[in-house]
Amino acid sequence: MDMNAPIGQNALDDPKSIVGKPLDRIDGRLKVTGAARYAYEFAQETTTTYGYVVEAAIGKGRIRSIDTRAAERSPGVVLILTHRNTPGQGTGSHHEAHPVLTDANVNYYGQPAAFVVAETFEQARAAAYLVRVDYERVAGKYALESNLKYAGSPPAQEGQPHPDSAVGDFTGAFASAPVQLDVTYTTPLQSHAMMEPHASMAVWEGDKLTLHTANQMLSQGQEAVARTLKMPVENVRLISPFIGGGFGGKLWVNADAILAAIAARQLNRPVKTALTRQQIFHVTTHRSDTVQRIRLGTDRDGRIVAIGHDVFSGNLPSEQSFETAAMQTRTLYVGANRLTRHRLVPLDIPIASSMRAPGEAVGMLALECAMDELAAKLNLDPIDLRIRNEPTEDPEKHIPYSSRHLIACLQEGAKRFGWDKRNPKPGQVADGRWLVGMGVAAASRGNPLRTSKANVRLDPDGILTAKMAMTDIGTGTYTIMTQIAAEMLGLPPDRIRMELGDTRFPEAAGSGGSFGAASAGSALFDACETLRAKLAGAAGMDPKAARFADGNIEAGGRSKRLTDLVGNAGMEADGEIGPGTTLKDFSQQSYGAHFAEVAVDMDTGEIRLRRMLGVFTAGRILNEKTARSQAIGGMVFGIGAALEEGLNLDPRFGHFVNHDLAEYHVPVHADVPVIDAVFLPELDTKSNPLKSKGIGELGISGAGAALANAIYNACGARVRDYPITLDKVLTVLPVQA
Amino acid sequence: MDNDDRRVRVTRRTVLESGTATAALMLTGFPEVALSAEPLSDKAVAPVAVDLQINGQSHTLHLDPRTTLLDALREHLALTGSKKGCDHGQCGACTVLLDGRRINSCLTLAVMHDGQSITTIEGLADGATLHPLQAAFIAHDGCQCGYCTSGQICSAAGMLGESRAGMPSYVTADLAEARPELTDAEIRERMSGNICRCAAYPNIVAAIREAAGTPT
Ligand code: FES
Ligand code: FES
Numbered sequence: 038m039d040m041n042a043p044i045g046q047n048a049l050d051d052p053k054s055i056v057g058k059p060l061d062r063i064d065g066r067l068k069v070t071g072a073a074r075y076a077y078e079f080a081q082e083t084t085t086t087y088g089y090v091v092e093a094a095i096g097k098g099r100i101r102s103i104d105t106r107a108a109e110r111s112p113g114v115v116l117i118l119t120h121r122n123t124p125g126q127g128t129g130s131h132h133e134a135h136p137v138l139t140d141a142n143v144n145y146y147g148q149p150a151a152f153v154v155a156e157t158f159e160q161a162r163a164a165a166y167l168v169r170v171d172y173e174r175v176a177g178k179y180a181l182e183s184n185l186k187y188a189g190s191p192p193a194q195e196g197q198p199h200p201d202s203a204v205g206d207f208t209g210a211f212a213s214a215p216v217q218l219d220v221t222y223t224t225p226l227q228s229h230a231m232m233e234p235h236a237s238m239a240v241w242e243g244d245k246l247t248l249h250t251a252n253q254m255l256s257q258g259q260e261a262v263a264r265t266l267k268m269p270v271e272n273v274r275l276i277s278p279f280i281g282g283g284f285g286g287k288l289w290v291n292a293d294a295i296l297a298a299i300a301a302r303q304l305n306r307p308v309k310t311a312l313t314r315q316q317i318f319h320v321t322t323h324r325s326d327t328v329q330r331i332r333l334g335t336d337r338d339g340r341i342v343a344i345g346h347d348v349f350s351g352n353l354p355s356e357q358s359f360e361t362a363a364m365q366t367r368t369l370y371v372g373a374n375r376l377t378r379h380r381l382v383p384l385d386i387p388i389a390s391s392m393r394a395p396g397e398a399v400g401m402l403a404l405e406c407a408m409d410e411l412a413a414k415l416n417l418d419p420i421d422l423r424i425r426n427e428p429t430e431d432p433e434k435h436i437p438y439s440s441r442h443l444i445a446c447l448q449e450g451a452k453r454f455g456w457d458k459r460n461p462k463p464g465q466v467a468d469g470r471w472l473v474g475m476g477v478a479a480a481s482r483g484n485p486l487r488t489s490k491a492n493v494r495l496d497p498d499g500i501l502t503a504k505m506a507m508t509d510i511g512t513g514t515y516t517i518m519t520q521i522a523a524e525m526l527g528l529p530p531d532r533i534r535m536e537l538g539d540t541r542f543p544e545a546a547g548s549g550g551s552f553g554a555a556s557a558g559s560a561l562f563d564a565c566e567t568l569r570a571k572l573a574g575a576a577g578m579d580p581k582a583a584r585f586a587d588g589n590i591e592a593g594g595r596s597k598r599l600t601d602l603v604g605n606a607g608m609e610a611d612g613e614i615g616p617g618t619t620l621k622d623f624s625q626q627s628y629g630a631h632f633a634e635v636a637v638d639m640d641t642g643e644i645r646l647r648r649m650l651g652v653f654t655a656g657r658i659l660n661e662k663t664a665r666s667q668a669i670g671g672m673v674f675g676i677g678a679a680l681e682e683g684l685n686l687d688p689r690f691g692h693f694v695n696h697d698l699a700e701y702h703v704p705v706h707a708d709v710p711v712i713d714a715v716f717l718p719e720l721d722t723k724s725n726p727l728k729s730k731g732i733g734e735l736g737i738s739g740a741g742a743a744l745a746n747a748i749y750n751a752c753g754a755r756v757r758d759y760p761i762t763l764d765k766v767l768t769v770l771p772v773q774a
Numbered sequence: 775m776d777n778d779d780r781r782v783r784v785t786r787r788t789v790l791e792s793g794t795a796t797a798a799l800m801l802t803g804f805p806e807v808a809l810s811a812e813p814l815s816d817k818a819v820a821p822v823a824v825d826l827q828i829n830g831q832s833h834t835l836h837l838d839p840r841t842t843l844l845d846a847l848r849e850h851l852a853l854t855g856s857k858k859g860c861d862h863g864q865c866g867a868c869t870v871l872l873d874g875r876r877i878n879s880c881l882t883l884a885v886m887h888d889g890q891s892i893t894t895i896e897g898l899a900d901g902a903t904l905h906p907l908q909a910a911f912i913a914h915d916g917c918q919c920g921y922c923t924s925g926q927i928c929s930a931a932g933m934l935g936e937s938r939a940g941m942p943s944y945v946t947a948d949l950a951e952a953r954p955e956l957t958d959a960e961i962r963e964r965m966s967g968n969i970c971r972c973a974a975y976p977n978i979v980a981a982i983r984e985a986a987g988t989p990t
Contacts, residue, residue: 065912068920069904069927071855071895078854112818158849159819159840232859232867232921232971281857281921282971314860511919511972666915666974673973698864698969706962709975 038563039617040486043722048525048569048585049562049657050720056520056727059662060530064279064515073279076251077236077311085238086115088300088310089161090292091151091168092319093143096691097177097385100141100150100170108153108167113160116304117168118152123299127264130356131322131388132257134265135290137299143172144353145387146692147319152296154308177385179691181326181351182223188349188380191359200359200381202367204433205374207332211343214334218411222331222403222757225683226693227324228317229392230703233281235321237294238309239301246302247274249309250294253283254547255506259540261290266298275506278538280548283510284674285391288549291321318696322390323684325350325360327399331407334374339415341372341426346404347380354383358390362400365481365738367433368624369404369443370426375433386691391549393674394734397482398741402678402759405478405742409749418461419477419746420447431624439623439723440730442654443479446630449717450477450652454632463753471636473647474751478742480629480653482551484721484730486616489556490543491564493522495572496607499588499600501526502534503564504542507557512548512733513663514557520660521558521727525565526599527585543611551627551731554659556614559725564612571610575602614725623723627730629653631672631743637752642766644680644748648711651740656721656730664732668714671736677704679741683760824885828853829897839885844868846884847894855895855924859969866968869925869932870894876932878967895924898931907931910981918972926968930982933964937986956986 049056067073093100105117118138126136137149151168155161178184193199211217237250246268252258255275263270280287293310301308312320327350334343350360363377392398412419427444430437451457459475460466466473492504503522509515519533536542546556573580578592589596602608619625634647651672658664681702684693695701714736720728741759749755754769821836828851835850842861847853847870856879859867863881870879871893879892898905907927910916917923937956945963946954954960961979970978 061912062915062917064920065915065917066904068917068923069895069908069911070899071853071924073920074854075857075921077858078848080852157838158845159838163840230971232865232919232969233857234859280919281859282919284971311858314862314864511917511921513918662915663918666918666972666977669976670918670973673975697862698860699862703969703971704973704975705966705969706975706979707966709962709973712976 038613039615040619040725041617043619044726044728047726049727054524055530056524057658057661058520060516060520060660062513062516062663063519063530064509075233075279075281076238076249076277077309079238079249081238081309082307085307085309086154086156086304087158087161088152088154088297088308089165090149090296090310090312090316090320091153091165092147092316093150094170095143095172095174096146096179098143098172098174100143101173102171103151104169105151108164111160111164111167113156114153114164115156116154116300118296118300119150127267129264131289131390134261135292135295136265137292137295145385146690147316147387149292149296149320152300154300154304177691179384179386180686180688181349181382181384182328183688184382184384185328185349188382191357191379191381194357197358198361198364200379202377202433203375207343207345207374207376210374211332211334211345214342215337216335216415218333218407218414220331220407220410220757222329222406224327224399224402224759226326226686227392227678227682228684228701229284229286230698230701231282231284231286234311234314234317235287235291235293236311237297238307239297240307241302241305244268245272246298247276248294248298249276251280251287252277252290253280253287253508253510253549255508255538255540256544257547258290262294262298265290265295275540276538277508280508280510283548284393285395285549286321288391315697318684318693319387322388324392325352325389327360327362329362329400329403331403333407333411335411335415339417339422339425341370343374344370344372345376347378348400349380349382350389351382351384352389356388360399361396362403364396364483365400366404368431368626369479369481371428371432386686393671394482394737397734397738398678401478401481401739402741405739406745409476409746410755420451420456423447423479434624436622436624439619439625440656440719440721441626441628442717442719443628445717446628446652446654447477447479450630450632450650453652454650456632459750463750468636470639472639472752473634473636474747474749475632475634476743476746476750478631478739478746480631480651480735480739481626482731482735482738484625484627484724485550485552486614486620486725487546487552487556488615489546489560491557491560491612492543492609493564493568494607494609495526495568495599495603497600497603497605499532500534501528501532502536503561504536505545505557505561506540506542507537507545507553508548509537510548512553512667513660514548514553516663517554517659518558518561521561522565525562525569525585528588551734553733555725555727555729555731558659558727558729559614560612562612562726563614564610567612568608568610571608572599572602619723625724627653627655627732627735629735631740633743633747635744635747635751637748637766639752642763642770644761644763644766646676646708646710646744651714651736652717653714653735654717654719655732655735656719656724657728658716659727659729664716665714667732668736669712671734672712672714672740673704673709674737675740676708676744678759679744680760822885824888826884826887827889827891829893835884837884839883841884842880843882843884843887844879847879853894853896857921857924859921866929867922867925869929869968871928871932874935876929895928898927906985907981910985914977914981914984916974916978916981918974922968922970926970926978929965929968934986958983
């Protein structure tokens with residue numbers, strides 16, 4: 038079905054429904070016992086070989102010569118791929134293809150220059166360091182801020198929001214607004230830093246390729262592999278039942294998969310490879326840094342009359358995707374005059390791509406701090422300012438919201454967090470040598486839906502098997518899908534066999550962009566609806582009146598065992614969901630409010646988060662427990678963005694200096710004190726048949742801004758360049774008497 | 775060194791001998807530089823026999839001496855529960871117990887542990903009965919993607935032992951105290967060598983707090 042009309046009452050609305058209950062993660066046992074297998078861990082033949090990537094060691098230029106003689110002599114080496122012996126491949130944007138070792142050109146630091154395959158990992162690694170590459174280096178453009186003059190308008194593209202939007206007369210309205218705020222924020226280069234490195238194992242049988250690979254969107258990945266290797270899609274199989282985190286870093290097919298596939302074909306032996314932690318930062322994608330100018334003009338009462346957001350981000354000259362940081366600025370607050378523009382700067386550094394909440398994650402670091410600055414300027418409580426600017430319809434598209442409870446989240450959060458105890462004047466609350474403050478920020482994230490398919494089969498043994506080429510990247514997909522199927526067929530969860538992570542199963546949306554649960558879940562819902570109708574037909578009952586419970590179907594006082602209806606072969610059904618007109622007729626976002634309390638050392642500027650709360654609405658919550666975990670996970674990403682994370686680019690060589698986990702700081706246990714996430718009840722009948730909205734990225738959207746605003750409230754330091762580290766706070770920290 | 779294409783030529787010996795050369799290396803950070811001058815031997819590295827006691831079972835392996843304990847487990851014994859997140863002691867995903875103490879198995883060579891006993895995530899449960907930490911991780915949703923989980927659990931098991939033995943941590947207020955109370959702040963500090971990018975942190979702390987009260 039396509040989502041063309043609001044959803045009426047359905048089976049999930051039953052108050053006793055298992056959907057929403059805090060069921061323990063069904064793959065939890067596999068994970069806590071170490072039995073869950075990830076891409077690099079599949080049972081291998083003794084013939085399996087190991088590949089190791091050699092990265093280009095310049096930012097831009099070409100390979101003048103490459104000497105592999107010593108490496109070839111090295112024990113155990115069976116193959117060295119370079120651009121000289123790698124077959125031609127299909128091309129496309131990084132969403133569509135990932136050709137490797139195509140020619141002598143080096144487009145970015147860390148681009149694979151060779152791939153060494155040996156009998157063991159130790160041998161491959163040792164030999165990789167014997168490959169000698171001689172480069173001809175040319176000048177490159179590396180740093181965003183020093184290359185803004187090269188910024189251009191990215192072309193409007195199918196599947197990507199338009200880079201520009203304008204309503205009314207922004208320039209005139211801003212110029213004549215009685216209260217004006219004009220501020221520029223910067224956010225740094227960031228890395229997904231998921232715990233499982235990108236890894237692949239390639240096995241060929243004739244002209245058929247099987248890739249065990251860490252990939253979030255298998256169906257799309259299957260096409261990208263086929264396109265790159267110039268082979269029929271049906272000859273490519275991707276398998277990925279467990280993925281050790283992705284956060285966008287595994288949305289696309291990466292070099293590990295293609296290198297392993299090409300090498301395995303040449304050797305006629307399985308090849309497996311994992312990028313080293315250090316390689317991941319350059320060989321795969323990252324989030325672009327941004328420069329963002331926000332302009333807010335209000336009347337004297339703080340009602341926005343002009344709102345503008347200009348965003349600069351960078352990418353390789355061959356890539357068109359940009360950081361969509363102004364997307365929520367288009368819809369979050371009122372204002373008759375609006376202007377948003379995204380500009381893209383061509384840079385010779387690795388591919389910039391989606392990282393958790395692309396757009397919102399960094400856009401709201403700017404917008405939600407600007408709102409805090411505006412509140413201070415107007416002498417208004419930041420929550421009050423947001424209430425004054427709450428729209429009744431989407432201010433740019435002039436269409437209704439599918440559901441929107443931002444104010445409820447702000448007010449409920451304020452009550453739970455003790456917001457009334459906040460002193461609005463910065464730098465007033467001391468606890469020993471710590472200055473303590475509170476901050477708030479809105480959370481808002483677009484709610485997409487994608488095409489997805491599912492197949493279900495009920496067997497005579499009473500087991501319902503569901504199949505989808507869907508993934509679980511830690512989001513809880515196995516668990517919520519089990520709950521949906523169990524509820525729809527009236528079976529206990531242990532009667533559901535949920536099979537995911539294989540492109541042999543029906544094509545699915547995959548995990549990304551907060552569309553996974555809604556898309557795959559709705560496809561499964563649709564398949565279960567069809568199966569229910571078939572079962573009702575077999576029982577001679579009206580499908581509309583039939584109820585499914587305890588393995589039975591009941592209607593009109595009659596009851597039948599489902600297992601008696603499916604025959605010896607079992608009974609199957611397919612399902613499908615597609616986006617439809619409700620995405621155009623309704624402005625769809627999930628919403629929330631972040632609250633943070635921080636302490637700033639008045640002498641050193643050291644910043645400590647003390648506690649944090651997120652209150653969210655995201656339609657139907659499919660599993661209270663895993664949803665809370667995911668929301669907290671997003672909030673902690675926000676802590677990292679606010680206080681710790683940033684890749685340091687060497688502007689001379691175009692490489693990321695801190696390319697490992699010792700130097701790229703992500704939050705650890707000690708950085709995450711008391712933190713909680715709460716979902717308020719909501720159903721969104723316009724979003725999808727589950728009436729749910731995406732939650733995977735809502736938690737990060739705005740989270741860091743709440744910390745930044747708390748830092749300002751604590752000590753009066755308004756730092757506009759993320760991450761807010763103590764050196765930056767120190768320079769603005771008021772001098773102690 | 776600025777933007778020109780000048781090469782720094784250093785042998786491994788000068789790197790060892792000269793602090794200046796080391797500084798130059800750190801500045802450029804190009805792997806080719808460090809390893810270009812003297813090709814390594816092209817003779818195969820002779821395997822070394824090592825006897826590892828893993829989860830109560832003896833395994834005799836003949837390993838390339840460069841094999842880390844982590845790779846010995848994962849690649850030679852198919853014990854893939856221990857994870858490789860960084861291979862550099864930076865993430866904790868590979869944590870195992872060596873004679874009861876937690877170590878990063880990526881930071882040590884297998885051949886250094888002849889005769890020693892190693893417990894991995896696969897050895898924590900008692901048959902079908904989960905270790906209290908494992909059960910608590912499920913109940914409190916202490917994992918999401920699961921890739922850090924083995925390390926978190928093994929690390930927690932080791933940490934609880936350290937805490938019972940009275941070892942203090944950075945946040946222990948009174949170092950002389952015989953047995954500092956295992957507060958949440960203590961758990962967080964002591965577990966900070968185990969990164970969870972999914973950030974199951976509050977749930978992991980809750981799980982450890984619960985399991986700490988369970989006799990093992
Ligand atoms: S893999 Fe050993 S600490 Fe990261
Ligand atoms: S559960 Fe994914 S890194 Fe911890």
